[in-house]
Amino acid sequence: MLDKKHQMIQQLTREFAVNEIEPCIDYAEEHGEFPDELWEKAARYGFMGCCIPEEYGGQGGDFFSSIIMMEQICRTAVGAASMFMANSLSGMPILKCGTEEQKQKYLRPVAEGKKRCAFALTEPGAGSDTGALSTTARQDGDHFILNGRKTFITLGPTCDWAVVFANVIRDDGKKALTAFIVEADTPGFSRGKREKKLGLHASGTCDLIFDDVRVPKENILGTVGGGWRVAGSGLSAGRINVSSQALGGAQGCLDEAVKYAGERVQFGKPIAKFQNTRFKIAEMDAKIEAGRRLIYSAAQMVDRGEDALLQASRAKYYMSEVANEVAYKCLQIHGGYGYMEGFAIERFYRDLRIMPVYEGTSEVQLMVISSAIMK
């Protein structure tokens, strides 16, 4: 299934995750971010810009490489996924829709791991329903003036800039959804307080607030009214990326359950000897492997330049649902200990709950799938 190159990326990432990320998890869970030293180290080995071309500071790998990588990172720590967003949500829209200058200025430092870029689409009143977005951009000479509020923004607390979606109000009163690259030190840009979340404690999330933020028109990503295209440009990649987070997390749960079942003795033998445990684990393994094949096939479609929208939705739907089933059952295998902080399964259980929610809920994926196969 994997050629030698992808096997090596898998092996490298696994080693890096176990040796470098794992020891930082407790710190990150407590402080809401992984330490800067880990960001720097990860950047040095090229993880940040794995699938960004070399001319924009990346490593020049294919998209599939970044999926293999994300799986292995999340197998150790799902909360670390947002460190590598340059390969998906942060980087892809700029790579696909940016001008050469924008790519050098705003993509290169992100792919090199020197700067952080957030993706700001969701608002308190609108997620997948982008028609309901209320952030506005009013033209004033060579600038646009942004007003509004974006919510649940991953990397919000630490981003250096963000891709922000706002409606330009035309003279005839019609709204034109437009993407802007907004630097965080622009006057009027502020951040809300860090959100306290059920899971992903290791990854900072907050609101981004725009109060008369003046953005030069050369920071329009794509065209005025081209916001749909920008949002859509990274859609499949983003969903496949989240699927691989769910896949890695599910495998991490199963690893923990297999290990624990071998150690935990009840009624005179390790619970791994009981058929109930064995069948449960075997069932989960089969489902995880099915999801893995689906995700890999979707990623390879992206690399072949095919339209992967349907396959990405299938992968995102299936894997995020399976990951939660796996987290539930693996916690069950741990019994009371699984409910306790300090056991990895407790963290996985919380972290994986977001998978059927962000990057389009499971229900949105079902909408995509059903419209593709039914009239």
Add this chain to the structure above:
Amino acid sequence: MKILVCAKQVPDTSGKVAVNDDGTLNRASMPVITNPDDLNAVEAALKLKDAYGCRVIVVTMGPAAAESMLRELLAMGADEAYLISDRAFGGSDTFATSQVLAAGLHHIGIDPDDIVICGRQAIDGDTAQVGPQIAEKLDLPQITYAGELTVEGRTVRVQRMLEDGYMTIETDTPCLVTCVKELNEPRYMSIRGILRCFDKPVTVLTYEDLKDEPLIDASTIGLKGSPTNIAKSFTPPLKGAGVMLTGVDDSAVVADLTDRLSAKHIL
């Protein structure tokens, strides 16, 4: 200056060790890794590359499958690799292995400012003989057990880690150094290294390529050229459990210990 690193693909003995009926290692059933000390050797070479921009060439003797290890070392940053591989070299003990490796290094060419770096020993045989034997056969000065290594011009300074201390030695290039794990912390492969390693040259050297080397002779290579005979291979019985001495105070424990040691005529 170029750095030639000898590396070996070995069974991963940190996992389950599989043993054949005759007591030899069942290599086929065990996962393979790069010998850990050899990774330190590669890291030492890459550090010199980082500092001086020299080329790093990795060399191994092994079956065709050892190419995967060479690709990994190239992905860490080595520039070029040689795989010395031929049925005629199979079954070599340390003497015959060092004969072939020395011939291979001679074939590649050792310039006056070159350094050969080897790991101290491989985890499958634990002999620590191959590095020193290569040096002898190539008539190179050798410094073993390097725990620190600095190169200035043609002067190589090494701190040798010994059981009861250390010893600092200098020599001139060309020379051979064997290193211990304390020398450095091997880097990982990098994403870019992995993506590029398949474009780097890996040259296979067979018996045909090396047969004119003076060191290569049917009586010095392969199973026939190996003076080592394995008389018996066995798993040593486990030692008995230790005894923890306790007492009302330290002097009572010490008295107990001296009594026991005296009884065994150790004191």
